[in-house]
Amino acid sequence: MSRQLLFPQHHMTPEAEALRLEVRAFLRKELDAGSFVSCSDSWMNASPEFSRKLGRAGWLGLTWPKKYGGAERTTLERYALTEELLSAGAPVGAHWIADRQTGPMLLRFGTEEQRLKFMPAVARGDCYFAIGMSEPDAGSDLAAVRTRADRVEGGWLLNGRKVWSSFAHEAHCMIVLCRTSPKEENRHAGLSQLLVELDWPGIQMRPILNLAGEHHFNEVVFDDVFVPDTRVVGEIGEGWKQVISELAFERSGPERFLSFYPLLAHLLDPLAAKLEENGDAALIATLGGLITQIASLRQMSVSVAGRLQTGVSLEMEAAVVKDLGTRFERSLPEQARQIAAISGMPLHEGEFGRLLSEAVLRAPAATLRGGTNEILRGAIVRGLGLR
Amino acid sequence: MNELTELLQQTTHRIFADLCTTEQVKQAEEGQWASALWESLEENGVTRALLPADRGGSDLALSDGVALLKVSGYYASPLPLAEHWLAGLALADAALPMPEGALSVVPGATSVANAIGTHKGVPWGRRLPVVALGGSEAKPRLKVYEHPVVVKESVNIAGEPRDELDLARSECQFDAASSMGAMRWLSLGALMRSAQMAGALRRCFELSSEYAVERKQFGRPLVAFQAIQQELAILAGEVAAVEAAVDAAANAAQNFSNSSEDDGLFDIAVAKARASMAVESATRISHQIHGAMGFTYEHRLHQYTRRLWSWRDEFGTEVYWNTLIGKKALELGGAGLWPFMTRLGGRAPA
Numbered sequence: 156m157s158r159q160l161l162f163p164q165h166h167m168t169p170e171a172e173a174l175r176l177e178v179r180a181f182l183r184k185e186l187d188a189g190s191f192v193s194c195s196d197s198w199m200n201a202s203p204e205f206s207r208k209l210g211r212a213g214w215l216g217l218t219w220p221k222k223y224g225g226a227e228r229t230t231l232e233r234y235a236l237t238e239e240l241l242s243a244g245a246p247v248g249a250h251w252i253a254d255r256q257t258g259p260m261l262l263r264f265g266t267e268e269q270r271l272k273f274m275p276a277v278a279r280g281d282c283y284f285a286i287g288m289s290e291p292d293a294g295s296d297l298a299a300v301r302t303r304a305d306r307v308e309g310g311w312l313l314n315g316r317k318v319w320s321s322f323a324h325e326a327h328c329m330i331v332l333c334r335t336s337p338k339e340e341n342r343h344a345g346l347s348q349l350l351v352e353l354d355w356p357g358i359q360m361r362p363i364l365n366l367a368g369e370h371h372f373n374e375v376v377f378d379d380v381f382v383p384d385t386r387v388v389g390e391i392g393e394g395w396k397q398v399i400s401e402l403a404f405e406r407s408g409p410e411r412f413l414s415f416y417p418l419l420a421h422l423l424d425p426l427a428a429k430l431e432e433n434g435d436a437a438l439i440a441t442l443g444g445l446i447t448q449i450a451s452l453r454q455m456s457v458s459v460a461g462r463l464q465t466g467v468s469l470e471m472e473a474a475v476v477k478d479l480g481t482r483f484e485r486s487l488p489e490q491a492r493q494i495a496a497i498s499g500m501p502l503h504e505g506e507f508g509r510l511l512s513e514a515v516l517r518a519p520a521a522t523l524r525g526g527t528n529e530i531l532r533g534a535i536v537r538g539l540g541l542r
Numbered sequence: 543m544n545e546l547t548e549l550l551q552q553t554t555h556r557i558f559a560d561l562c563t564t565e566q567v568k569q570a571e572e573g574q575w576a577s578a579l580w581e582s583l584e585e586n587g588v589t590r591a592l593l594p595a596d597r598g599g600s601d602l603a604l605s606d607g608v609a610l611l612k613v614s615g616y617y618a619s620p621l622p623l624a625e626h627w628l629a630g631l632a633l634a635d636a637a638l639p640m641p642e643g644a645l646s647v648v649p650g651a652t653s654v655a656n657a658i659g660t661h662k663g664v665p666w667g668r669r670l671p672v673v674a675l676g677g678s679e680a681k682p683r684l685k686v687y688e689h690p691v692v693v694k695e696s697v698n699i700a701g702e703p704r705d706e707l708d709l710a711r712s713e714c715q716f717d718a719a720s721s722m723g724a725m726r727w728l729s730l731g732a733l734m735r736s737a738q739m740a741g742a743l744r745r746c747f748e749l750s751s752e753y754a755v756e757r758k759q760f761g762r763p764l765v766a767f768q769a770i771q772q773e774l775a776i777l778a779g780e781v782a783a784v785e786a787a788v789d790a791a792a793n794a795a796q797n798f799s800n801s802s803e804d805d806g807l808f809d810i811a812v813a814k815a816r817a818s819m820a821v822e823s824a825t826r827i828s829h830q831i832h833g834a835m836g837f838t839y840e841h842r843l844h845q846y847t848r849r850l851w852s853w854r855d856e857f858g859t860e861v862y863w864n865t866l867i868g869k870k871a872l873e874l875g876g877a878g879l880w881p882f883m884t885r886l887g888g889r890a891p892a
Contacts, residue, residue: 163789175884416880423876439869443869450886458786532776536775
């Protein structure tokens, strides 16, 4: 029989709930002070100033060892922190990658020198990382990367180009997936990861604007960039394995179903006012259906987060959460729009109108980023042992 | 899970595997009571599993009971085990005696007042004593009718008896104050039905994936085609989501017994709504993968899909439960919804 997907219920811990209240109070204060406005898909909004505030509060690198600037707290505490930030629509884009995946990755594969140099800076909110995976001809087919590094005295000479690197223009560093030996029959062999600092000579960057004209993507070009041996992450030739494990960090967190939650929250009050005038039972059921789906996704996502703490491999479960969650994210703005329109709410006015436009323009990315859902579903079926 | 519940679960699996065959389910749909199956469940303590020890039960936690109902759904059980359990729990709460043999319930709807007059959709009303919740919202009463008057025999689209009874003309054997209110009654039923649905959904996934591996077209198994893989993955996700929602609701409902705290109620609302919402895509995908073969009476797939199409409407549709949730959200408003959502699922058991 095929492998079964399991999502045993996990409860938040009292520590996580305590932290949640602290974060909630902090966010209330920041919102009231106008230090940020609630955004749809707020991990696509970068505010180094806000990230530094989180760093100073000790809320970045929360689960990491103290030695590397962390607070040695649990994955569920980090989970509660993250969902509070996202549900409030806070601008978390600057530190997002470094906190979510670079830190854990350095912990797993990095050298002691790399950890001590970069992780405490990340945890303070002073150092941000960008992802260096996709290329013009390597999207879903990541192993097709052509960026390559050639052996030279004391290090590697890096040449190639990376695309879709969110907030590289705010970031200090990037971990670049590249080919360090020619392609063989096994196309997953010969790949490595190099940590580059983005102000090194030979690096050029230009913005790639998204469909809304916003700048968070970048193209980063490497032209004979010297990378010393000390900046190899993990083992030369093991890049594929490392990158797959890195992708797993970004799979099933609350950002896979809460990205557009602020839109839902801002729908409620104007909707309630409209429904007083002309109540519509169908609308209330549709609204409830959205909440049901969030609650259901949250159960699954918390289950994965809780069990990750024990170190088990949950790649399939995480992939399922990401597929279900991001398809929901894709539909939420559309459904919120329908509800609002039927109730007679104006679609282009006020906070709701702003969040809706933002959500509609940003939603197409939900089922693309971190690997398309089509690729993900193929992996789920393989993981279940069916092919 | 302790040893007893593990044993009970294994036993239940074995009983259903042996006695709840495709043929048996067909016969039940022709109106035959699956007596051998019921007797075996009775002999092995399954029918009394949720009852307290002083009523001959195993005092099983609701979450463990839910696991057994998943098994019954996995085998498309034609017996009203959920109804029997609900009746038993309510009778125990009201300290009323338990009639011999299988019991059914008037699923009742949203209003306690409905327990007077005629009632449609009573599972096996033609054959079993029924327990109904009557009285008023403030003072609910539990009533037992050992031989209810049947106005009309009917079936749901899975061929399960769903009869119309006239309780006003039926003799009531017991009538006592109920500590269980209308919402608890309905939501416990909904939780149990959701558990059966989770089991049936799992079976749909298994049948579909087995078929996709075995069946060859164009010289390759169906599962080799990306179009099929995509659908199977979506189906797997729906099943997993329902299972998780049911488990969470069972844990939360365990602590929700007549208290005014309604958090457990909303966990159940999420579970039944999510289960009913999954039915459309899960049954569509299962049938699509099975092709014409799964559309025949001979193939057992319909024993699951027809049950799912029936069960999604029983003890509250997704529209009913989502409306309850939607109203709560509107009442909480934009600032109150998120704190409410993070309280769902209850606290870890101490």
